[in-house]
Amino acid sequence: MAALKRHPKKIGVGGAIITPYAKRLVNRVLNSGRISYGPMLKRFEQEFARVCGRKFAISANSGTSALQVAFHALKEKDGWKDGDEVIVPAITFVATSNVVLQNGLKPVFVDVDPYTYHIDPKKIEAAITPRTRAIAPVHLFGMSADMDPITAIARKHKLRVVEDSCEAVGVSYKGRPVGADGDIVCFSTYMAHLITTGVGGLALTNDPDLAVRMKSLVNHGRDSIYVSMDDDKGLKGKARFEVANKRFSFISVGYSYRMTELEGALGIAELKYLKKNIKLRQRYAAYLLKGMKRYEGFLQLPTRPDNREHAYMMFTMVIKDPRLFTRDELVAWLEDWNVETRYMMPLINQPVYVGMFGNLEPKYPITANINHHGFYIGCHPEMDKKHLDYILAVFAAFFKNKGLVAENKK
Ligand SMILES: Cc1ncc(COP(=O)(O)O)c(C=O)c1O
Helix, strand or coil: CCCCCCCCCCECCCCCCCCHHHHHHHHHHHHHCCCCCCHHHHHHHHHHHHHHCCCEEEEECCHHHHHHHHHHHHHHHHCCCCCCEEEEECECCHHHHHHHHHCCCEEEEECECCCCCCECHHHCHHHCCCCEEEECCECHHHECCCHHHHHHHHHHCCCEEEEECCCCCCCEECCEECCCCCCEEEEECECCCCCCCECCEEEEECCHHHHHHHHHHHECCECCCCCCCCCCCCCCHHHHHHHHHHCCCECCCCCECCCCHHHHHHHHHHHHHHHHHHHHHHHHHHHHHHHHHHHCCCEECCCCCCCECECCCCEEEEECCCCCCCHHHHHHHHHHCCECCEECCECCCCHHHHHHHCCCHHHCHHHHHHHHHEEEECCCCCCCHHHHHHHHHHHHHHHHHCCCCCCCCC
């Protein structure tokens, strides 16, 4: 192996590619002078709903705000009480669980599958109590959770399902789009996500009543779904007055969670590129998987059940035997060589959660293992083959230094 030379720039876990089409759409917004909710966002919502096979999409200024209004709308509609419970995977981004708490509800954690890292459907029923109201499966790292058994459990126990799909869009589960199953599904368009608009999110549903409630909640709790400035277009006389009369009427304690036309424009351009984006990620992941197969005795690499597609929002790894080397050693090595890493969404061991719930890790052994031995690197369109080869060389040097895997002579 030629001497490894440190990559001059950090190879990050993801960013954004602003295409000429995105620039044209953003400029169209700027030239129109209309930057609050208007035609771009309406189009983005409609196109996003189509990709996900849903009837209604409500844009919000983050995935977290989309989740916040989703639980708020359900709590209001179904009359949930403070302290009612929501089942949440023990591995997820803190926001999934935070919004449950912020809605006055209680997250009840369930351990995850050791290979997909999603909530383990086999362990859900044991966590259901008379106060359980919903299950919140999370489609982490670019792939759907196992939805059929989750939906079956929800039906059996009359529970709502709120899917957190902030990390997966445009991929399928058993032939249907990810996020097509629950009462509400929420997406994020934050940096490094599969669709990136800087900040942003969407809540999707097929239920017109929930759609109206969520649309109202992101708009301060206004009284109606008609909340844009052209909502009286084409109306006259009494009908126009009716709309004007509703504009300043508030029916719930809502939020100011609106997206702007600028994010709508970026989102439309990103949706156009989504299929290509995912194909490229899949090709890069296949290349990394092939190059890293020789470390499979030491690292658990991403796995994909046959019934679903994977968008590889991230390329995950879990150290198999920490007596040989620790995650911290490998992560420190990668960071030293300018390969950015992140841990795999540790939640229950976060100081804030330990403060609230105590040390939960002994109850969640799979999660505890991932919390301490899992991490990921990026696998995204801003990378190219040179980056992938460099990453493979950095791993090769690590395993050679450790005396665990000899150099690969091509
Ligand atoms: C699984 C999951 N849920 C929720 C969120 C929150 O999304 P946002 O950062 O847009 O608020 C994220 C994103 O970072 C996420 O990965």
